[in-house]
Amino acid sequence: MTLAVQQLADYLPELGFKVSQLIPRARKPLVTLEDTKSVLTEVDVSINNSLPLYNSQLLRAYSMLDPRVRPLVLLVKVWAKGKKVCGAQGGNLSSYSWTIMVIYFLQLVGLLPSLQLLSKEERTLETRDYWAHERPFEVGFLTAEDYKKDVADGKIAAPSGEENLTLADLLYGFMQFYSKEYQWGSEAAWPQLLWTPPARLVGCCWLCRGGLCAEA
Template sequence: MALVRALRGSFFCPVARHSVCCFHDNATRPPGSNPLSSSPSTSSKDKLTDEISRYVYHHRQSDSFFQHKYEAVMALEEVARRYRDEYAAFITGSSMNGVGTNTSDTDITLINRDNQAALSRSEVINFLENLKTYYEEAGNYGEINIIHGKVPLLTVRDMERDIPFDVTLDGSSAVRNTYMLQLYSACDYRVVPLIMVVKDWAKKRGIKAAHQGLLSSYGISLMVLHYLQVQQPWVVPSLHKTMKQHLYLDIMEMQNRREHDLPETPTSNNTTSLGELLCGFFRYYAAFQFEDYIIQVAEARALHSQETINPAFSSGSLKKSFVKIEEPFSKSNVSHSILKRGHFMRLRTEFVVADDALFYDSNPSLSCIGLDVPKAED
């Protein structure tokens, strides 16, 4: 098995430093070449492509359900403005960025229209405590609690529509990240299915758990985007290079934009199928040198950690993180919590196991990586 993996891995980012046949054909990624070399036949991946399409159709957040959420958010904003009229409600995360499901959490952040200066932790908690009183008095909200975590938040449920919310304050970074992922999702039809499937796989395998020192949902999205950026030709480019002016709009211009409100995005010439890309994703990360390379979506590359001058990766405790994913705006390490080697080895093992499951099956299926396959409709 070790010899087989060494030979298969010879065309990709090597796991071991002594791996052979590494081609530096693309300066924007670690040593690697065709991420689909020696993998199952294209015809077998056609079946996998069909399964992915059905999976997304079955699980993706419907337009009607999003509209249901949106109406609830507008009602929530109306109550918040009774307390502070200058605040606007922004939907963030999966519910808004294009990869949401009908079971996605509904994350809301309230942004001050007039002054977006950061508040202190005590000011945020005081704001949320006062806001809690307004929701209690409104009558149609329940399960209202303040969570004193790293980022304080208010949990509240719209009892009429049966929608729970996590409400934070002044989360401008979350708004900007959400908008960026919206634009990437609009670039190519393959972005959403791949992120959705990989996230669900990671959740199923118990590695989408940043609070346990593993991957965050956002980190997984960035990993998928990086993989799509280093394809030949690219599936998505760096939007920080091609659409920078849109990524740095005034925050109020990003409020709850729907797909038809988004600007035109770059178009790919890559014709690789969803099935091929999914197999290639697991092949790429099964052999990725996580400890040596920094994933940089803003630059569309993986940079060797010895070449960086970013203090988030070159000094302090963050340098000890086994996985290095640069946040495109703040340049911080999205995966800074992966500090235990045991957690890192578990993470890498899951990628290797998924790669093996798809590679050694002559007819690869989503069931190979533990996902239920929706039945084809007649």
């Protein structure tokens, strides 16, 4: 895999890609590319690593449930990169981790469900973890299409969050939550764990802007 990733890094610039990062000797070698001929910013390419495919499908499903998900993720990533706190290679949270943090926050606010908990079937993938140990990963989740259908049919209840929150409200709330409320070191921002927003949301002011609370 190391040689294959190196060959990709040598070849793809001829097709209009710029190599921004090459990690050939990592546990899962990859090359990060920038597409200089389109609006695509960055893309990670690896070999024999199928878990990210399921992760991407899951993130896409969440983005289909609310039009604010994707722009909020992009805003948070732009901020994190600007502050140089994004990138696992530099000892920071990865881009994927920032995305998961956004989804977790939106679940707490009551705008997103847990598609993993709503999965109708168990689905596992055998692959290597961070420490190169083979183990099963649970990759099942309810698709966005099935979720919307089940909500329309009354089979499941949709989250009852504030629909009028703007992107600015949510960005402010995200910063407030992770700077003042999130229990760093003891809390896991893991969307699969959550379905009902915790009681600590009652009376919270994560979404206050200019002295006005969204729940007021």
